[in-house]
Amino acid sequence: MNETIVSLSSGAIKAAISLIRLSGDNCFDVVRPIFSNKKDDYEHQKFYYGYIMDNEEIVDEVMVSFFKAPKTFTCENMVEINCHGNPYIIQRIIALCIKHGARLAERGEFTKRAFLNGRVDLVTAESVNDLINATNKQAVKLALSGLSGNTSKYVYDLAEKLLGVLTIIEVNIDYPEYDDVEQLTHETILPRLDLFIDSLDKVIQDTKKGQTIKNGIDTVIIGKPNVGKSSLLNALLNEDKAIVTDIAGTTRDIVEGSIDLDGISLNLIDTAGIRHGKNEIEQLGIKKSYDALNKAQLVLLVLDGSTTLTKQDKELLELTKDKNRIIILNKSDIKVNYNLDDSVIISAKNGNIDELITKIKEKFKDLIYNEEPLLFNARQLGLLNQARLHLEEARKQAMQNQVIDLLFIDIQDAYRNILEILGNSTSIDILDNVFSKFCLGK
Secondary structure, three states: OOOEEEEEOOOOOOEEEEEEEEEOOOHHHHHHHHEOOOOOOOOOOEEEEEEEEEOOEEEEEEEEEEEOOOOOOOOOOEEEEEEEEOHHHHHHHHHHHHHOOEEEOOOOHHHHHHHHOOOOOHHHHHHHHHHHHOOOHHHHHHHHHHHHOHHHHHHHHHHHHHHHHHHHHHHHHHOOOOOOOOOOOHHHHHHHHHHHHHHHHHHHHHHHHHHHHHHOEEEEEEOOOOOOHHHHHHHHHOOOOOOOOOOOOOOOOOEEEEEEEOOEEEEEEEOOOOOOOOOHHHHHHHHHHHHHHHHOOEEEEEEEOOOOOOHHHHHHHHHOOOOOEEEEEEOOOOOOOOOOOOEEEOEOOOOEOHHHHHHHHHHOHHHOOOOOOOOOOHHHHHHHHHHHHHHHHHHHHHHOOOOHHHHHHHHHHHHHHHHHHOOOOOOHHHHHHHHOOOOOOO
């Protein structure tokens, strides 16, 4: 935290302009020797024109802005160098900064410093990374809600409700003679615990929804060989991602792609046709198909509507009956010989898949983000589940008429779990793991 860090903050590709960022108390002193426009004191939030110099040699023509602590993203002095987006120039400028006292920043270290310096909480910090990696409009809105502080306030409100119960218990224990303080009994605390557990259940369900909005729906395309699975993948992606032939068993391995359907993201997996493999390679592909099926959140079961249902088709219908699935009758460009309840008819070959798209949107209409605060990742969900377990234990003890003092311990642990969502008392190892998922320069 005492060192000045430097990193490229814009994309690591050729571009008209790139941004190199520095943070640390001494970052002005790092930049001053290599910047031609020298000042004793650079003004806050002002751009300065000049050249980056390596001794007497001009490295690049730049615009440099200076930001003074604490009114910066990291709450430290910061410098941003706007240079030309040539990778060679970028590396030379970063090397010069390191030569004059900076070190290369770790992944997410700028945001980590913002968190450690109290500029943001951990939910807000994670929202920064989610905003960078958002793949659809809904995921962007979800990340912006976290970035604005709405989600953090939501978590604080949860914690405050538990703190109210803890405060009354503590006063009852320490000052039993106070008549004007509510005396908690098993009869009065149980409804509060029930209410909070119900509230937590909703938060947990909403968090799972937030995860799906952010990460997308793992969708497996399955069926026997040569029913048009690869053609469907290509039609959904609107590109020739998978090889399509009339030869059964062309797909030997998993083929993947992602699409955005008006804010609903599908992580598509085209699988090898499920049948008894004729050789070891095909058998491995089929095994991967079963593995993908077991993990899928949505199953697109493709049947050949131009023929009749076969024994294999019936086996797949039985295999997926308890899955969240859509039955697809393909090859309507030839003919459709039968229909099944709640199935859709398409021609993947001709790109006629509108009925399927409508069905998918209808199935996941509850995923439409309505601006309410939502948590959105596995770390947060894990802490919510831990808090719920502690409250369940407190409830169990209350029902067994255990002394109220013992309930305090589990309620306090639940309170700490919820605060840890925001980063309170979070271990360095966990913080390192969170910020290691960030890109360099953020």
